[in-house]
Amino acid sequence: MNKQILVTGANGYIGKHVVEWLLDNNYDVLATDICLDRVDDRAQKKIINIFENSEDFLEVFKNVGVCIHLAWRNGFVHNSLTHLQDIPKHYEFLKKMSDIGIKNINVIGTMHEIGYWEGEITEKTPTNPISLYGIAKNSLRQSLMILRKNENIDLKWLRVYYIQGDDKNNNSIFAKILQKENEKADKFPFSTGKNKYDFISVYELAEMISKASLQTEIKGIINCCSGNPISLKEKVENFLRENNLKIKLEYGAFPDREYDSPAIWGNNDAILKILNK
Structure with a gap:
């Protein structure tokens, strides 16, 4: 039996395009969010608040082999307090995914982790975020890098830039x-x-996120961008x-x-x- 691909935040701006790319390429998708009205009906849909009632939904995830974690509140409001409040909730959810045997874990990051920087950003560029959104994403990434070592996770941190489309x-x-x-x-x-x-179309980004998540040879920080x-x-x-x-x-x-x-x-x-x- 082919393992399912779990997409959290599937109803979001990026999420719905990731779900669509995966479905168009014949993958079995389990789409979750607190609302799923914009998600392709070919996916298996499950309305779930991943921060609550985790014991109830863990059974739903028993056939999942890949987790693409796009869920994030108030992503367009860079100094919302929810970014800081939700850090432990994201961490606890992803640790539970590891605990039930999902080791291919992919989380969306942001160039806003870097803060002020002139020039090219590589995987080794130091981070010094200057918004609550950037601080929260950076903290989650640092926490997951520790979890990755302790629990042998194939972790990919998919860092995105400016999105159009x-x-x-x-x-x-x-x-x-x-x-x-x-x-x-x-x-x-x-x-x-x-x-x-660095601009990229959301359609190209959906392909990058999907393909980066499906493979496990290249891990850690992966810049999903044009490079231009x-x-x-x-x-x-x-x-x-x-x-x-x-x-x-x-x-x-x-x-x-x-x-x-x-x-x-x-x-x-x-x-x-x-x-x-």
């Missing part, structure tokens, strides 16, 4: 531009747009053209934030090896 369902600048366009606004207040970031820094100005101008939007960018309406790096991107050597196998 399915823009109506995220909280990015692209979603806000679409909203203003729908409101018939003439201008969109903008910074200088000079800073460079592009200025925010260029990315947004392309977005306007591709979507035939009439709204104009009002450059300089907002100052560039002091804590934003002039250029930051991820090293994608590991994920390219995984994708090319």
